[in-house]
Amino acid sequence: MAEITAAMVKELREKTGAGMMDCKKALEEAGGDINRAIDILREKGLAAAAKKAARVAAEGLIAAHVSGDGKVGALVEVNCETDFVARNEEFRTFALTLARQVAEKAPADLEALLKQPYAGGDGVTVEEFVKGLVAKIGENQSVRRFVRMAVDGEGVVHHYIHGGTDAGRVGVLVQVAGSSAPAVHELAHELCLQIASMRPQYLRREEVPEEVLEHERQVQRQKALNEGKPEKIVDRIVQGQIEKFFRENVLLEQAWVKDDKKKIADLVREYSQKVGAELQVVRFARFEVGEGIEKKADDFAEEVKRMAGQ
Numbered sequence: 001m002a003e004i005t006a007a008m009v010k011e012l013r014e015k016t017g018a019g020m021m022d023c024k025k026a027l028e029e030a031g032g033d034i035n036r037a038i039d040i041l042r043e044k045g046l047a048a049a050a051k052k053a054a055r056v057a058a059e060g061l062i063a064a065h066v067s068g069d070g071k072v073g074a075l076v077e078v079n080c081e082t083d084f085v086a087r088n089e090e091f092r093t094f095a096l097t098l099a100r101q102v103a104e105k106a107p108a109d110l111e112a113l114l115k116q117p118y119a120g121g122d123g124v125t126v127e128e129f130v131k132g133l134v135a136k137i138g139e140n141q142s143v144r145r146f147v148r149m150a151v152d153g154e155g156v157v158h159h160y161i162h163g164g165t166d167a168g169r170v171g172v173l174v175q176v177a178g179s180s181a182p183a184v185h186e187l188a189h190e191l192c193l194q195i196a197s198m199r200p201q202y203l204r205r206e207e208v209p210e211e212v213l214e215h216e217r218q219v220q221r222q223k224a225l226n227e228g229k230p231e232k233i234v235d236r237i238v239q240g241q242i243e244k245f246f247r248e249n250v251l252l253e254q255a256w257v258k259d260d261k262k263k264i265a266d267l268v269r270e271y272s273q274k275v276g277a278e279l280q281v282v283r284f285a286r287f288e289v290g291e292g293i294e295k296k297a298d299d300f301a302e303e304v305k306r307m308a309g310q
Contacts, residue, residue, distance in 0.1 A: 002032030016047030058290030062171035063095035073157035158188030
């Protein structure tokens with residue numbers, strides 16, 4: 001069985017909020033598998049579902065750019081090693097320039113973007129400019145991901161950066177179709193605030209992969225059985241938990257943060273009536289700096305031992 005380290009217990013606790021001993025026992029039962037340990041804690045009613053962004057360790061910026069007419073927008077993540085560099089004005093300018101370039105030049109993918117001439121450089125590619133920044137600042141930097149949205153017909157693209165104007169640690173981009181009226185920009189802004197704070201994973205329930213739902217059913221079934229619920233009502237309990245999963249993870253089914261008596265789908269309908277056109281949320285993206293990236297966190301005592309030659 002894999003050795004259960006203090007770092008593993010700490011990580012599991014941060015992801016689930018469960019107690020230290022419960023985390024240690026779950027890891028032992030799971031043979032050191034963090035994801036299985038999360039399920040074990042959930043089955044025992046000791047943890048909520050782990051959020052995808054539970055561990056955010058890398059530094060950098062999320063930058064956004066939306067064209068003046070609100071028809072095209074982009075969201076970009078650029079990473080660095082320290083918060084000091086993330087606050088550097090040259091790094092910030094690079095992130096913002098890149099977001100504008102993605103919106104205007106529409107690269108097919110990250111590889112294509114890196115090969116494009118950099119909009120803020122003297123004939124160098126984006127990749128070459130990044131290498132120059134690394135040499136100048138003395139710290140590794142990279143372009144991690146981007147998303148671009150463009151309206152075809154009536155509609156708007158809107159962005160929101162939490163804690164900033166065009167660059168920060170959390171960014172949202174949303175596309176709404178059906179009308180370009182000022183009220184639609186208002187709706188798009190409300191959607192961005194919702195997405196930033198409530199972290200939906202999907203737009204509508206039909207987009208949730210069946211394997212995700214099946215995994216959730218299995219966890220909730222085992223939890224109900226562990227709690228001693230009668231077999232004959234377990235299926236009903238599981239279905240209720242699946243509906244709760246939709247309410248928590250699907251944007252259109254979430255309660256609006258400003259009025260929990262309304263669902264986001266209700267809000268969209270209200271704005272549709274206001275502008276006299278059927279509005280549709282086409283898609284959204286939410287980027288948080290370092291999402292899914294973990295810096296190597298060495299155990300301090302082990303580092304001291306290594307330095308002492310032990």
